[in-house]
Amino acid sequence: MTFEELKLTRQFIRAVEQAGYNAPTPIQEKAIPPIRSGQDVIGIAQTGTGKTAAFLLPTLQKLKYPQGMEPRAVVLAPTKELVLQIHEQAERFAQFTELRCLALYGGIGYKKQLEAVQAGQDLLIATPGRFLEIYQRGGFNPKKITTVVLDEADRMMDMGFMPQLRLVQELVPSKRQNLLFSATFPERVQRLADEFLLWPTRVEATPQSTPVATVQQFSAALPNVATKLHFVKYLLTERYPEARAMVFVREKDQAELISRGLADALKGQVRSIHSNKGQNSRIHAMDLFREGAIRCLVSTDVASRGIDVPETSLVINFSVPRDPHDYVHRIGRTGRAFRDGEAFTLVDPSEGYALERIVELTQTPIAPFDVPAELPVEETPRWEKQAQARTIDGEMRKRDPNYKGAFHEKKKKTAKRPVKKGNRPPKAKRG
Numbered sequence: 001m002t003f004e005e006l007k008l009t010r011q012f013i014r015a016v017e018q019a020g021y022n023a024p025t026p027i028q029e030k031a032i033p034p035i036r037s038g039q040d041v042i043g044i045a046q047t048g049t050g051k052t053a054a055f056l057l058p059t060l061q062k063l064k065y066p067q068g069m070e071p072r073a074v075v076l077a078p079t080k081e082l083v084l085q086i087h088e089q090a091e092r093f094a095q096f097t098e099l100r101c102l103a104l105y106g107g108i109g110y111k112k113q114l115e116a117v118q119a120g121q122d123l124l125i126a127t128p129g130r131f132l133e134i135y136q137r138g139g140f141n142p143k144k145i146t147t148v149v150l151d152e153a154d155r156m157m158d159m160g161f162m163p164q165l166r167l168v169q170e171l172v173p174s175k176r177q178n179l180l181f182s183a184t185f186p187e188r189v190q191r192l193a194d195e196f197l198l199w200p201t202r203v204e205a206t207p208q209s210t211p212v213a214t215v216q217q218f219s220a221a222l223p224n225v226a227t228k229l230h231f232v233k234y235l236l237t238e239r240y241p242e243a244r245a246m247v248f249v250r251e252k253d254q255a256e257l258i259s260r261g262l263a264d265a266l267k268g269q270v271r272s273i274h275s276n277k278g279q280n281s282r283i284h285a286m287d288l289f290r291e292g293a294i295r296c297l298v299s300t301d302v303a304s305r306g307i308d309v310p311e312t313s314l315v316i317n318f319s320v321p322r323d324p325h326d327y328v329h330r331i332g333r334t335g336r337a338f339r340d341g342e343a344f345t346l347v348d349p350s351e352g353y354a355l356e357r358i359v360e361l362t363q364t365p366i367a368p369f370d371v372p373a374e375l376p377v378e379e380t381p382r383w384e385k386q387a388q389a390r391t392i393d394g395e396m397r398k399r400d401p402n403y404k405g406a407f408h409e410k411k412k413k414t415a416k417r418p419v420k421k422g423n424r425p426p427k428a429k430r431g
């Protein structure tokens, strides 16, 4: 199929040609016709499938040309990074039109954004919170909004945006077109769809929870964090000395530690992104990574969700994600825009269960990788052993409610001993 057959008008055909797209992706083929005909649409699509263009192209085409001062369409997305990325694509697709697109997101003062909205816009791309704030400060009249897009709806639900989304729904006219895009479709997204959409048409890019087919997946058994760090250095300096890699960690403190731990081996070409970092520093790190000025980005799930970095060829899961859906999202960073990629998941003795859950969900084998014999193996410090034992206990108890944890008894015996310095676990924070 071609973009002409999808009945895109000349300005948009030119824009996709200039973006280097030869043909529509499957989600574009499936979603663009019902969106063009004005239906409500649910799109189940991971990042990397071309879903952004699938909703932006027909939405921009419907807006056609600038009209009045008030926005007529809004795309809501969970994070600033995603808002900026969608905005960048919108600007690209609208370049041969006069349409005005504006990004609204928090983390910086609202004044400039308020003025920009008041200057007249056609399409707003916003986080729900900032959208409401700009409205409450008198930025715009929402009564002209006839298209509402909810992107990454599953993550918006995870992040607790339901109350804001309900408020948005009350503001915008009830006669409107609604589009909802989500990588997964759990019950809470179904409920959101029931509240927001009317007789939606459902289209799906790939079956739910299938990792991108071009990604080769490996797991490596390693005893502890310190040895995992050696292995990451080995991957990045010896096995894939050219690759651009994203390293995923569970907690923001760990992102910082690992990024520092890799700095020497990578000659400084590494940055970390997590929720403690300022907005500008995160965007700057991502730009450096895209341009190739740095080779490695260490990130938490929250910070990375929805980031589109087609240049990534290697994904390293420093720890096994507890939610198997996060795994699918993480390895979705690579293999994007149809490139080949590799994903390594580093597994300590307590993480085997989490890995099993992933294989169960994805129904794809993850090949065990033979760790090179010369890799230095560090001893596991006591705090880490205890943390691992606690995780194993928790997993065993989940499987068998009558299970009496081995760790419990040990804990009683050792509880009175003072904790030696250096044996303290690092504080754990998500984000």
Ligand code: AMP
Pocket: 020, 021, 022, 023, 024, 025, 028, 046, 047, 048, 049, 050, 051, 052, 053, 308, 310, 336, 337
């Ligand atoms: P998305 O799934 O929207 O995050 O898009 C993933 C990547 O695919 C982005 O870099 C897009 O620019 C790119 N892309 C979207 N549609 C196409 C297409 N039809 N042909 C080639 N690349 C595309």
